Amino acid sequence: MLTIYGVYRSRASRNYWLAGELGLPFVSVPIVQARRIDDPQAADAPINTQSPEFLAVNPTGLIPCIDDGGFVMTESLAINLYLARKHGGPLAGQTVTEEAEMLQWTMWAATEVEPHAVKIILALDTRASETEQGRLTIRAAAKALKKCFKRFDQHLAATGHVVGNRFTVADLNVAEVFRYAMSQPELFDAAPNVKAWLDACQSRPAFKAMMATRLTELE
Template sequence: MLTIYGVYRSRASRNYWMAGELGLSFASVPVLQARRVDDPTAADAPLNTQSPDFLSVNPTGLIPCVDDGGFVMTESLAINLYLARKHGGPLSGQTLTEEAEMLQWTMWAATEVEPHAVKIVLTMDAKAAESEQGRLAIRGAVKALKKSFRRLDQHLAASGHVVGGRFTVADLNLAEVFRYAMSQPQLFDEAPHVKAWLAASQARPAFKAMMAARLAEPE
């Protein structure tokens, strides 16, 4: 059975969503980020990314990771590509070209979009958005993201999907990255195809189930 290590309020959300889309049975092992624990190394500390029990599974000390029948893998976006390839179906690449496109778009989102989108999330989480430094950080991130939003918007205009004219792992991976920018509605207003695509992705039952579990967790 697939085991997913990580809380829903982390990048593990991507893997929980993917498992839901594929209809996979899985075990969930909640592993908190160490930064959220007062003393992550204390004997009575909840299982976290510095806990010896978790480090014995994933020595990098990062969530998420998965154990799929003894095969341990890290990196949330890569995990989803692996699960799609393993289990097949419409979410996976049906040709070598589609698989290459899914990998290309996923890497693009990870390198060109996520660093700026995460900066927005971290600034908002730190409640620094009202400070001058916070406003400048968000303004810079939004400016950097506009090019990527334009590129994806033009691409989605053809079919409303990233690869193959249907919902695939590429849509899921990118939707989870672009979700980080949702506090900045102007980006989506200027990219209507991206706005509609993200709304459609988040209307899927598996996303709603994942998000319900995420919201049920303590902040």
């Protein structure tokens, strides 16, 4: 049985979405980020990323983390590549080349897109966006993302998918990174293929189910 450690309001959302796409049964252990708790060490604190019982599973103290029949793994995007490869089907790479392309685009999203998109999310979550410095941070991040959006828009022009001509784990991984930039509609307006692709990804039943559960959690 697959166990996913992490609340839905975290990068664990990526793993919950994929589990839904693959139809995998799983156990969810809602580990909360310690930064969201006033005193994560308090006796009545919910289990969190600093709790000894979680650190026994993942000493890095980061979510998400999975335990797949005794195999423990971290890093949300890598977890998804592993689960898709293990369980196969149309979401997985069908050739070595497709697997390489899935890894390439996943790494691109993680290294070129996510660092800037996360700055936007953090500025909004902490209400720093209400300050001049926060607005400057968002503006700079959005400017840096324009190049990424342009490149990805051109890539999607041919088939509307990240790899091949179908929805795969690569679409899911990249879509979850681009979701962080959704508060900046001008980026999507300038990249209509990206906008249409993300809308299609988020129209999938498994994504909607994941988001419905996510919205039940406290912010």
